[in-house]
Amino acid sequence: MRRMILALMKKEFLQVMRDPNMLRMIFLMPIIQLVVLGYAINTDVKDIHTIVYDYDRSELSREFVRSLSAGEYFRIEAPEYPVLDAARGFTENRYTAALIIPEDFSENIDRRLPADVALIVDGTNANSAAITVGYAGIIAGQFSRKVAGMSSPITMRQKMMYNPESESVNFMVPGLVALLLTMITSMLTSMAIVREREVGTLEQLMVTPISTPALILGKTIPFAILGFLELSVALAFGVLWFGIPFVGSWPLLYLLSFIYLFTTLGVGMFISTITKTQQQAMFFAWFFMIFAIMTSGFFTPISNMPQSVQYMTYLNPLRYFMTIIRGIMMKGSGIEILYPQILALIGFGIAIFGMSWMRFSKRVK
Amino acid sequence: MTIVAVENLCKSYKSLTAVDDFSFAADKGEIVAIVGPDGAGKTSLFRTICGLIQFDAGDVTISGYDVSTRFDRIKPLLGYMPQTFSLYPDLSVEENLRFYAGLFGLTGSQFDHKKGPLYEFSGLGPFYDRRAGDLSGGMKQKLALSCALIHDPKVLILDEPTTGVDPLSRRQFWQILKQLQKQGATLIVSTPYMDEVALADRAIFMHQGKKLAEGPPDRLTERYRGKVYRVKVEPSTERVGQIMDIGNVDVRRFGAALHVYTSASTVDDRLIGQLAEIGIEPDRIEPIKAGLEDVFIQLMGN
Numbered sequence: 202m203r204r205m206i207l208a209l210m211k212k213e214f215l216q217v218m219r220d221p222n223m224l225r226m227i228f229l230m231p232i233i234q235l236v237v238l239g240y241a242i243n244t245d246v247k248d249i250h251t252i253v254y255d256y257d258r259s260e261l262s263r264e265f266v267r268s269l270s271a272g273e274y275f276r277i278e279a280p281e282y283p284v285l286d287a288a289r290g291f292t293e294n295r296y297t298a299a300l301i302i303p304e305d306f307s308e309n310i311d312r313r314l315p316a317d318v319a320l321i322v323d324g325t326n327a328n329s330a331a332i333t334v335g336y337a338g339i340i341a342g343q344f345s346r347k348v349a350g351m352s353s354p355i356t357m358r359q360k361m362m363y364n365p366e367s368e369s370v371n372f373m374v375p376g377l378v379a380l381l382l383t384m385i386t387s388m389l390t391s392m393a394i395v396r397e398r399e400v401g402t403l404e405q406l407m408v409t410p411i412s413t414p415a416l417i418l419g420k421t422i423p424f425a426i427l428g429f430l431e432l433s434v435a436l437a438f439g440v441l442w443f444g445i446p447f448v449g450s451w452p453l454l455y456l457l458s459f460i461y462l463f464t465t466l467g468v469g470m471f472i473s474t475i476t477k478t479q480q481q482a483m484f485f486a487w488f489f490m491i492f493a494i495m496t497s498g499f500f501t502p503i504s505n506m507p508q509s510v511q512y513m514t515y516l517n518p519l520r521y522f523m524t525i526i527r528g529i530m531m532k533g534s535g536i537e538i539l540y541p542q543i544l545a546l547i548g549f550g551i552a553i554f555g556m557s558w559m560r561f562s563k564r565v566k
Numbered sequence: 567m568t569i570v571a572v573e574n575l576c577k578s579y580k581s582l583t584a585v586d587d588f589s590f591a592a593d594k595g596e597i598v599a600i601v602g603p604d605g606a607g608k609t610s611l612f613r614t615i616c617g618l619i620q621f622d623a624g625d626v627t628i629s630g631y632d633v634s635t636r637f638d639r640i641k642p643l644l645g646y647m648p649q650t651f652s653l654y655p656d657l658s659v660e661e662n663l664r665f666y667a668g669l670f671g672l673t674g675s676q677f678d679h680k681k682g683p684l685y686e687f688s689g690l691g692p693f694y695d696r697r698a699g700d701l702s703g704g705m706k707q708k709l710a711l712s713c714a715l716i717h718d719p720k721v722l723i724l725d726e727p728t729t730g731v732d733p734l735s736r737r738q739f740w741q742i743l744k745q746l747q748k749q750g751a752t753l754i755v756s757t758p759y760m761d762e763v764a765l766a767d768r769a770i771f772m773h774q775g776k777k778l779a780e781g782p783p784d785r786l787t788e789r790y791r792g793k794v795y796r797v798k799v800e801p802s803t804e805r806v807g808q809i810m811d812i813g814n815v816d817v818r819r820f821g822a823a824l825h826v827y828t829s830a831s832t833v834d835d836r837l838i839g840q841l842a843e844i845g846i847e848p849d850r851i852e853p854i855k856a857g858l859e860d861v862f863i864q865l866m867g868n
Contacts, residue, residue, distance in 0.1 A: 204668055204671055204673070205668060205669050205671065207668065208664075208665055208667075208668020208669055209665075209668075209669070211665075211668070212654070212657065212661070212665045215656075215657060215661060216654065216656055216657065219656045219657070220656065400652060400654070400655070401648060401650050401651075401652035402652050402653065402654060404618055404648060404652065405646070405648065405652045405653070405713075406669070407617075407618055408616050408617070408618070408641060408644060408645075408646045409641065409666065409669040409670060410638070410641045410642055410669070410670060410671065411669050
């Protein structure tokens, strides 16, 4: 039994090493995805191009504009179009915000009257528009207190935990590592099994004394090992290149990844039982991935989803692993906190791997 | 001693009957050739013997073990070479062999002892590190056979091992099979080539899932009813038409000549006269012994 599993594993690794595409997929893909997503998916809102129509032209109005541009959030530019034509700049993507200071601005402040300013924001990207408005509101509030001495009874002092700079890369990379692990293990497993069926070697294996459990283990263990390799490459790249913090326990992350692999390898095996060609397998694996990614909280928080979709996310094993990997890496969460997710993963692992094992055994009999 | 026994085997796929009440047996050290056109049911028959598909009715035993219940005991005795090349094209010759050796539980040193003789008779030695996918058709088949032999099986099931292989490689392949037979193996081989059938100890004609005839190849030719003439003329469609017009005869192209079939079992002088009338001189006409193909075609027609 042991010798047969080893023979199968050795063959599997030989085949992976022989296939340049496979090697690229395993080692190059994670790095490219990390670089692209790490830099491109930047939800940080900085350098908001803003034009200012200052009709007041007073010392006070200029100071207000300066306080806006003091941080790294707003970049103030001179208007190119008359104020009635300001929308043209939005359609031409020249700026995303326009500030209009009316001529009675300083006068109203001197008289301790409410002074209105208008901020017009390009709402195409709702997320960054909301953040822009938020920043501007905070700065306006500070300006009011300072200049006019108007004090509000509540002063909010903000402190962001775990990701103080709000670096989206710190949040994206752990999520991406989870995606890569899922993708590699489920896709490669399904394709490797289907390839045997496509070429006809699966039938050849059936006339050898290899038992079904040995066959399953010999076909899945190599991809579990590759999964760990993938995990390590991606994590090392994230920590060393992007300098993302890793607060929690490495052994715990590897242990929970191991538990999670039962689910992804099981999915791969299941896909192999419902497909006949590698293309079909890839298509199904892709379909699974899209569902898993969209409902995992990778891009958008689950709590922002409609209630019905939120219920659906409970069926997504990636959702739990996403919470686990972000929790361990960013907050240093331990078992005592993550146990609901861990239990869910154990349940999914047993159910999916077990079901696929039975389906696979039935198909090869 | 009977090694393989197939009794009243039936296998059908939905509306198609692939194997229809088929029985045969193979004795120890015998080469049995199963002959039939494409779609005769040869592959289905072999796949049921190898336990790869379930059958609807009948019994299959190998070395006394029932295929459907004791297949685990049969596996070590059985070597199967499927019709389509089913090895790993991206692995080398030796890696393929080593892999199958591992699956049959051979240790590394056992394999090292085993590979020498396998390389020797297959002639694959010089190509040990070539990828299987880069081998020629004949070499591929020899590698597939070598993989099927890695565990010294007592019974070899070979599904059209020489189809699409050049004539020289086919001859070499059969020399290997003869050698295996001498070592005591039982071989069941399917083939579409009649010249190979003559090399078997016993031939079974299979058509539409049924057994048409069975026996030693030289005895099977005696079953022919009627007479066969070899007519050495250009085998043109025109000629075939002219001879068919004589009536009561059948004509087939046979290489560079024509075969004319009559139902009379003695030489028909009237026919020779009629052929002379259409310009075929008697010295171009030669009565010959019916070949296996002639027998097969006649049996298929009935």
